[in-house]
Amino acid sequence: MTGLKINYNKSVLIGVNCSNEEVELACKMLGCKNGSLPMNYLGIPLGANPRRIETWKPVIRKVEDRLKGWKSRYLSKAEKLVLIKAVLNNLPMYYLNLFKMPKAVATKITSLQSRFFWEKSDGMKGMAIVSWSLIQKPKSHGGLGVGDLVLTNAALLFKWWWYFDKKECPL
Structure with a gap:
């Protein structure tokens, strides 16, 4: 409705309890990057x-x-x-x-x-x-x-x- 879309080039996918192969496959399908913890999200260190x-x-x-x-x-x-x-x-x-x-x-x-x-x-x-x-x-x-x-x-x-x-x- 708002016309907003997800920018998959800026998105990061972090797998939890998933194998690296599954995460890589999902990243290829979505066109996003593979990430890992810890990382910063909105100024808060996630996973730290x-x-x-x-x-x-x-x-x-x-x-x-x-x-x-x-x-x-x-x-x-x-x-x-x-x-x-x-x-x-x-x-x-x-x-x-x-x-x-x-x-x-x-x-x-x-x-x-x-x-x-x-x-x-x-x-x-x-x-x-x-x-x-x-x-x-x-x-x-x-x-x-x-x-x-x-x-x-x-x-x-x-x-x-x-x-x-x-x-x-x-x-």
Whole structure:
């Protein structure tokens, strides 16, 4: 009805519990390529083990790349706080919705955030005045409201359990 057609030249067929011969035959019939897991689909690594740090490297790289573009020596603590809360905390959300984040990845991202926040105006490593756990606490509990990625990850994953329990899954 819409006139959309499948572009088989861009399509990939991945066989699951099939022999290579069967997959090759299907690929020839459809005119598509033979693929294998792991692969990326819509930015999510299919077939990759989310418990391995290697799977999370693109997320860590995004955070590091974003920090490289910001000149922290020209920013006040308030401006750094806004950037951490608005940008850095939201970069891994897509992954956090689907996978449980390993502790090492959470530690790495938190360390990048804290290093950026405490960096001095001359670009040198600064001294932390208060603990990062206090900064992560909500404002109502005396913190700055940065949030904890581990708790955010748990909440997002529990959301799926709740959807499936209520049988109201949006998918």
